């Protein structure tokens with residue numbers, strides 16, 4: 001793959017977030033979950049959970065282990081079908097849609113366990129995400145029509161801009177499995193952004209990070225929001241969650257127990273009680 005480095009910050013911003021209102025103010029609800037319920041046999045993993053995600057905000061989704069956070073992501077992204085309730089994006093239902101239709105509707109996610117194509121280079125991993133948006137037919141690709149060549153060029157330019165944006169452009173041509181762990185996490189974010197989502201869901205993106213890497217990640221998440229994306233963040237590290245989110249929804253045993261700004265969440269008796277007895281420092285609310 002021939003690689004062109006974007007030249008300026010403005011060029012990178014335009015390639016990363018085309019046709020996007022940069023720095024949108026927190027606004028009307030983008031995604032609404034109403035009475036969302038997911039059951040596994042006799043276990044109710046998510047129990048009539050209702051909250052919204054507002055356009056332009058960074059919303060934290062927290063709770064002790066097993067509270068239902070990942071189940072909530074999975075129900076939103078088409079992995080699980082809820083047994084009750086609705087999920088809408090800009091008023092349209094996401095329930096029952098296939099995963100690729102949900103991606104097209106504008107929801108992208110990363111996973112707790114990194115899922116990259118290990119043999120592919122970092123750039124190729126991102127270009128795979130970009131290709132989902134292209135319109136070239138198979139004959140177009142085989143005969144290398146002008147449209148195919150143009151789209152391929154655009155993919156590489158935008159892929160490089162995304163790698164630049166997450167800070168790993170220097171590793172564009174390295175196989176993803178050879179990248180340091182922190183780079184792989186950033187690459188996952190770049191690949192999710194490649195689908196041009198309205199909502200980016202990050203599932204424990206700081207897992208395994210040292211304090212310096214966590215600081216850098218906070219900066220990246222803020223930058224992602226500044227570029228006009230809405231972010232839903234599951235994260236156990238309370239310093240990170242409190243430092244980067246606008247609002248936090250707290251789950252316990254599948255139920256929503258709080259929904260407020262970070263400073264209020266820290267003092268909420270129900271939230272403090274939910275975390276009492278949790279030994280891992282990272283899980284403490286304070």
Ligand SMILES: Nc1ncnc2c1ncn2[C@@H]1O[C@H](COP(=O)(O)OP(=O)(O)OP(=O)(O)O)[C@@H](O)[C@H]1O
Nearest residue numbers: 040043044045063064065066067068069070071072
């Ligand atoms: N596929 C599944 N089949 C059966 N039970 C499941 C499944 N996925 C999750 N659960 C159960 O649902 C509950 C909620 O799990 P979930 O993974 O959503 O919690 P979580 O808040 O993301 O936890 P953690 O912080 O540990 O990742 C748990 O009791 C879990 O064991």
